[in-house]
Amino acid sequence: MNKALKYFNGDRALWVIVFLLGLFSFMPVYSASSNIAFRFGDGHVMTMLFKHAAYMGLGLALMYLVHRVNYKYFAPLSLLVMPLIAGLLLFTLVNGHEVANASRWVKIPIVNVTFQPSALASIVLITYLARYMAKYGDNLKRFRDSWLKLLLPIAVVCGLILPANFSTAAIIFSLSMIVIFVGGYPIKYMMRIFGLGIAGFGLFILLVMAFPEISNRTHTWKARIESFWSGEAEANYQAEHAQMAIANGSLLGKGPGNSSQKNFLSQSESDFIYAIINEEFGLVGGFLVLMAYVWLLLRVIRISMKAQDKFGRLMSLGIGIGVSFQAFINMGVAVNLLPVTGQPLPFISSGGSSLWMTCIALGMLQSVARGLDANPEIVDETEMYNDSIPQDAYA
Numbered sequence: 001m002n003k004a005l006k007y008f009n010g011d012r013a014l015w016v017i018v019f020l021l022g023l024f025s026f027m028p029v030y031s032a033s034s035n036i037a038f039r040f041g042d043g044h045v046m047t048m049l050f051k052h053a054a055y056m057g058l059g060l061a062l063m064y065l066v067h068r069v070n071y072k073y074f075a076p077l078s079l080l081v082m083p084l085i086a087g088l089l090l091f092t093l094v095n096g097h098e099v100a101n102a103s104r105w106v107k108i109p110i111v112n113v114t115f116q117p118s119a120l121a122s123i124v125l126i127t128y129l130a131r132y133m134a135k136y137g138d139n140l141k142r143f144r145d146s147w148l149k150l151l152l153p154i155a156v157v158c159g160l161i162l163p164a165n166f167s168t169a170a171i172i173f174s175l176s177m178i179v180i181f182v183g184g185y186p187i188k189y190m191m192r193i194f195g196l197g198i199a200g201f202g203l204f205i206l207l208v209m210a211f212p213e214i215s216n217r218t219h220t221w222k223a224r225i226e227s228f229w230s231g232e233a234e235a236n237y238q239a240e241h242a243q244m245a246i247a248n249g250s251l252l253g254k255g256p257g258n259s260s261q262k263n264f265l266s267q268s269e270s271d272f273i274y275a276i277i278n279e280e281f282g283l284v285g286g287f288l289v290l291m292a293y294v295w296l297l298l299r300v301i302r303i304s305m306k307a308q309d310k311f312g313r314l315m316s317l318g319i320g321i322g323v324s325f326q327a328f329i330n331m332g333v334a335v336n337l338l339p340v341t342g343q344p345l346p347f348i349s350s351g352g353s354s355l356w357m358t359c360i361a362l363g364m365l366q367s368v369a370r371g372l373d374a375n376p377e378i379v380d381e382t383e384m385y386n387d388s389i390p391q392d393a394y395a
Contacts, residue, residue, distance in 0.1 A: 008064070009067065009068075009366070009369075009370040010067055010365075010366035010367070010368075010369035010370040010372075011299055011302075011303055011365075011366060011369040013295070013299050014296065014299045014303075014362065014365070014366060014369065015366075017292055017295055017296050017299070018060070018063070018347065018362060020292065021289075021292055021346075021347040021348060022056050022060065022347050024289075024348065025052070025056070025347055025348040025349075026049065026052065026053070027256045027257075027280075028269075028273050028276050028277050028280065028348060029048070029049065029052050029269055029273070029348070029349075029350045030048070030049050030052075030257070031256060031257045031258075031259055031262060031276060031280060032259070032262050032265075032268040032269040032273055032276045032350070033048035033049070033052075033269045033350060034048075034257075034262065048269075048350070051352075052350055055351070055352040055355050055356070056355065058352075058356065059352075059355045059356050059358070059359035060359060062356055062359045062360055062363060063359035063360065063362055063363040063366070064363070065363070066359075066360055066363025066364055066366075066367065067363040067364075067366035067367050067370060068367075068370075069367055070367065070371075071311075071312055071315065071364060071367035071368045071370075071371065072311070072312075074127050074315065074364060074367075075127070075130075075131040075134075075311055076131075077127075078124050078127040078128040078131055079128065079131065081124050082124060082125070082128050082153055085117070085120065085121045085124050085125070085157065086153075086156050086157070086160065088106070088117045088120075088121075089117055089118070089121055089156075089157065089160035089161060090160055091106070092106050092117050092118075092160075092164075093160055093163060093164060113352060113353070114353065115352070115353030115356070115357075116165075116168075116353055116354065116357075118161045118165055118168045118169075118172070119168075119353065119354055119357035119358075120357055120360075121157050121161065121172070122168070122171070122172045122175065122322060122357075123319060123322075123357065123360060123361050123364070125153060125154065125157050125172060125176065126175055126176070126179055126315065126318035126319055126322065127315050127318075127319070127364070128153060129150070129153075129154070129176055129179045129180060129183075129314070129318070130179055130183070130310075130311050130314035130315035130318060131311055131315075132149060132150055133179065133180055133183025133184065133185065133310070133314055134183070134309065134310040134311035134314060136149075137180075137183045137184040137185065137310070138184060140184075140185065140186065140189075143189045143192060146185075146189070150180065150185075151193065151196075154173065154176045154193075155200070157172060158172055158173045158176075158197075159200070162201075162204065163204075165342070167329070167341035167342060167343060168343075171322065171325055171326070171329070171343075173197060174325070175318050175321060175322050175325070176318075177190065177193070177194075178317070178318060178321060179314050179317065179318040182313075182314060182317060183310070183314050238265060238266065238267070238271075238272065238340060239333075239336045239340065241261050241264045241265050241272075241275075242261070242265065242272050242275035242333075242334050242335070242336065243275075243335070243336055244261055245259065245260075245261035245262075245265070245272075245275040245276060245278060245279035246275055246278040246279065246283075246286070246334070246335065248260065248261065248279050249278045249279040249280065249281065249282045249283065249285075249286075250282055250283070251282050251283050251284060252281075252282040252284055253278070253279065253280050253281040253282030253284070253285055254279060254280055255280060256280050256281070257280070258279075258280060259276050259279045259280050260279075261275065261276070261279055262276055262279075269349065269350040270344050270345075270349040270350055270351055271330070271333065271340065271341075271342055271343070271344065271349070272333070272334055273330075273334075273344075273345050273348055273349050273350070274286065274289070274330055274331045274334035274335075274345055274348075275334040275335075277289055277348075278334070289331075289348070290331060293324055293327040293328065293331075293346075296320075296323070296324060296327075297320070297321070297324040299320075300316065300317065300320025300321060300323075300324065300365065301317070301320075303316050303320070303365060303368055303369045303372070304316045304317040304320065304368075306372055307368050307371070307372070308368075308371050308372070312368045312371065315364065315368065316364075316365050316368040316369075319361045319362075319364055319365055320361075320362075320365050322361065323346050323358055323361055323362065326343050326344070326345075326346055326358075327345055327346050329341055329343045330343050330344060330345040330349070331345070346358045
């Protein structure tokens with residue numbers, strides 16, 4: 001047993017959380033996917049379950065491989081990948097694979113798998129910002145000094161995601177603000193960023209109103225927000241059935257596989273899977289799942305606080321909070337605290353690309369934690385930016 005555990009370095013509690021959520025996910029995914037299998041598949045629920053197992057297995061393998069990499073290599077890598085991410089987001093916006101009138105996906109032809117570049121963009125941007133703040137954060141004298149290298153990447157990434165996915169763009173922008181704030185970015189400059197962000201969003205809305213063909217997703221945002229505030233059952237069909245599922249579950253639930261509302265929720269295996277968990281496992285089961293994500297957030301904070309250097313602290317905090325935010329938003333939608341956003345529940349919702357990106361993110365987090373296990377000598381923080389890349393690349 002000890003020989004096996006020695007290969008899983010980093011935060012042991014985080015490994016436990018991941019494996020527990022991963023194992024638990026098979027029950028709600030199996031149950032919630034039954035109507036999908038009969039409506040769109042071959043009618044065999046086991047096919048959906050085997051697919052989920054394959055996604056989970058590959059995701060855990062990615063997490064393990066990433067956690068074996070020294071996290072300091074992610075700093076220069078993020079600088080190289082940022083332009084590629086911008087190009088990929090632009091391609092997705094212009095020529096991406098559409099699902100539900102949203103061009104969020106890129107389809108890989110050979111393996112016939114779709115993935116959302118926005119999930120990868122979030123990881124790369126947070127890592128890039130952590131690198132920037134670790135290197136330059138203590139020497140920012142003027143607001144204009146950070147325009148090109150700090151604000152432009154945030155604006156490009158969020159701007160390219162916004163037309164098709166408002167919630168993800170808002171999450172990435174929020175995470176970016178957290179990273180640069182914790183990194184020491186002056187508050188007076190952050191107020192200017194918020195002002196520019198609001199102005200940019202307002203300009204986008206005006207353009208869409210003047211030229212509706214720019215983005216049909218704004219009508220979806222408007223409908224979701226209006227239905228959320230109206231409280232009318234007809235206008236808020238999905239949320240109403242999610243609440244019915246939670247009410248049906250009562251305290252202890254109806255038992256695994258016994259959900260009735262899964263037949264009425266179109267996204268029961270992803271966006272509303274937390275409602276299915278509450279129906280089948282009751283408020284007790286729903287509370288335990290919530291506590292698992294709270295536990296994950298606490299481990300993220302611990303790893304960040306104990307990281308060897310500023311880059312490790314900022315990267316682990318931004319990436320870890322991102323996973324936690326996604327979970328809390330998904331659960332908030334299911335219990336009707338938030339309008340529908342389309343955010344999956346990490347490690348539990350069905351789907352491959354979102355699971356893989358989450359595993360990569362937590363693999364990077366574990367890489368930072370692995371540095372704590374190794375207890376290396378403290379080195380000059382600027383050294384990690386100079387390996388594998390010429391110094392003038394950061395000028």
